[in-house]
Each structure stands twice: as C-alpha cells, then as structure tokens.
Amino acid sequence: MIVDRRIALALLGSALAAPAFAQGAGMSRVKAYAFSFKGLHGEDIRLADFSGRPILIVNTASLCGYTPQYAGLQTLWTRYRDKGLMIVGVPSNDFGSQEPGGEAEIDHTLHRYNVAFPIATKVAVRGNAPHPFYRWAAIERPLDTPRWNFHKYLVGRDGQLAAAFPAAVEPTDARLISAIERELGAA
Secondary structure: OOOOHHHHHHHHHHHHHHHHHHHHOOOOOOOHHHOEEEEOOOOEEEHHHHOOOOEEEEEEOOOOOOOOHHHHHHHHHHHHHHHOOEEEEEEOOOOOOOOOOOHHHHHHHHHHOOOOOOEEOOOOOOOOOOOHHHHHHHHHOOOOOOOOOOOEEEEOOOOOEEEEEOOOOOOOOHHHHHHHHHHHHOO
C-alpha cells in the first residue's frame, strides 16, 4: 500500500507531538471514549457510555472471505457481555468494495449470523477522511492500522488501545481471548 508522504509525516508528527503537548499543558491523552458512531438504525453508539469496560471495535464487510467471523464475534459477545465486554461492528467499504450495500443489505448479513451486538453505519476506516475513531487509532498505533476487513482494536478499561489484531486473527483465537480476559480482569 502506498501512503502519501504528507499524510504519513502529518500522522507521525501528530503522534510525536500529541503526548508532549498533552503533558506540557497538563491535559490527559485523548481516549477512545471521546468518539461515537452513528448506529445502523440511527441510534448513537457513544463509546463514553462504556467507560471502564473493554470495547472490541471491528471493521466489517458483508461480502468478505472473513465475513463468517461475525459468528465468532457473536460468540465472544454472548460469552463476555455480562462480564463487561462491549463489541461494536463498523461496516466499511474500504477494502475490495466488499460492503457496497446500505442498511438493508448489512441487516441481511447480520441476521444470517444472528448478530446482536451494536453495529454502526458504514464509514471509512482509512483514506483521506476516515472516521475520527480510526484517525485517532492510526495516531495511537500507526503500525497496527486496518489492512483489510475484520481488523480488531481492543480498547482497554482505561480508554486506550490495549491491542490490535489483523483480519486473519479469528475472534475465538486464544490471543484475542487472552487480551479480552486480561482487560476484563483489570480493575
């Protein structure tokens, strides 16, 4: 993937300057709780509503080879939601144009996999105008940006990115489960 040098330098400069600026001004670092998504059916998904809980944020697509991961994500949701885990699916058409449809098509896929966790409206997760959460995540973890559908960010109880997992890591992979359980146990 070719990245525009100006964008890469701006992201690097922001990443280097932001912690120093925040420290010098007596401010804390921006947390994931500062962001929200518009829900698929119009509701707001405010990450601040899940403050103090781990949140798994996954960019999704209906026509991807990884789409069956919805079933694994639902398994995680069923297993850990009562223990505090929140999962947010974020449809995106950024990779291979694999989420070309609108709400009805996305809903059809969600019903096929019995998805019950919150799903956002379709947004950009990369490019010139990514959703603000993804812009922030790219600054926080520039080497762990989404390279395909079903990239997973785990936000820790402290509101910072605790881990990132590429598309090939299944939701039921021991590494992801271990990271979730570690965050659920942190208090």
